[in-house]
Amino acid sequence: MSKHIQVPFKKEDILALRSGDRVLLTGTVYTARDAAHKRMAEQIEKGAPLPFDVENQVIYYVGPTPAKPGQVIGSAGPTTSSRMDKFTPALLDMGLRGMIGKGYRSEEVKKSIVKNQAIYFGAIGGSAALISRSIKSVEVIAYDDLGTEAIRKLEIENFPVVVINDAHGNDLYREGVEKYRQI
């Protein structure tokens, strides 16, 4: 059974989630991957404002395919999160609450998730056509020149994810594997 959660989050919603929980997210999230993170890090370094206020928000690591005529968005599954690890703790310290991606996070990111009471969700890598159906509207809000890597504001409905790293330090990638490991 999946839990239904509204994003941006209420703090108590985050604290109630545990690694392994299946969740359907509804609300607003922002997309950013490698190039957008690099630019945001440069903005932070310069003391310039980010293209959106990250406080309590969720970033989805994705670079969608181009939309066909009549489509809201092309296929839009998660990309590997670890490439964003270098930039993530600074964003979490600024109030970012959640991330959606796939794959391991660094120890530093995991510590920062606990410290900032944030959360990391895994979406199913390669399930991009299915996931796109949960995306109801798309607006490029920054870095349009980056094409697929631009920052987009997405309105999502029942977007399927699994909790990987919760705010209490649990990690599904560790616990899940331990449960089924035979060698």
Place this chain on the structure above:
Amino acid sequence: MKVIHYEDIVEKVAEMCIEANYDLGEDVMNAFQAALKTEQSETGKEVLSQLIENADIATKQRVPMCQDTGTVVCIVELGQDCHITGGSLYDAINDGIRKGYGDGYLRNSIVKDPLERKNTDDNTPGIIHIEMVEGDQLSIHMTAKGGGAENMSDLKMLKPSDGIQGIKDYILDVVRVAGPNACPPLVVGVGIGGNFERCAYLAKKSLFRPIGERHKDLEVADLEVELMEEINRLGIGPQGMGGTTTALDIKIEVEACHIAALPVAVNLNCHASRHKEATL
């Protein structure tokens, strides 16, 4: 001597790029269905069910199954009695990629320069390997290879004394380290022998063999079966969330090598194992 026209190659490659990205191969679908019956984890089963549903949506709605529509890798068997007119074979394949990725609304994922990192905006160039063969035919084997699994691939120059056990330990290590990042359930491609660059090529080439098809050499086939069982005991499972389906298959290719060498390359493929072939 057979004459093949540039434009025919362009059209065929474009069609293969689109079909590979919209229509998941029957071999992968069958492997998903089989895994669904044996997977022990409930979350793992849910992941596999979603992947089956995802592939159905992609085929029916003519959209890419994954947003990473990949680097196009072609292994071309060019008959020595075949003549290509109208331009170079390399240009024809790249024109085909350009057309397929444009017409098919596929994502352009290639940067022109690894340091400057500016997108070429047409997914070219592809990576093209040409093997000269006897006869007058032109066979093109293409794959749209995802970046996530490619990033977790690895190569090691083992010592001959490391032997089969050393090879097995190394392959299991690569899969273990890759964990969720390579988008399991995986297809594991292995090249053993050759030299430094050749074993990497063999590993890539092995991924063109359909899932379920074992190596013709029985000794190699046995090694594939044995490793497949061990990989699936690692516990990584679908999407690395824990489970008994870590790999859908493993493919091994072997080749002659130097007396001092035992090169081994492991090229991981995600479950979106997209390969097409055509003969002109």
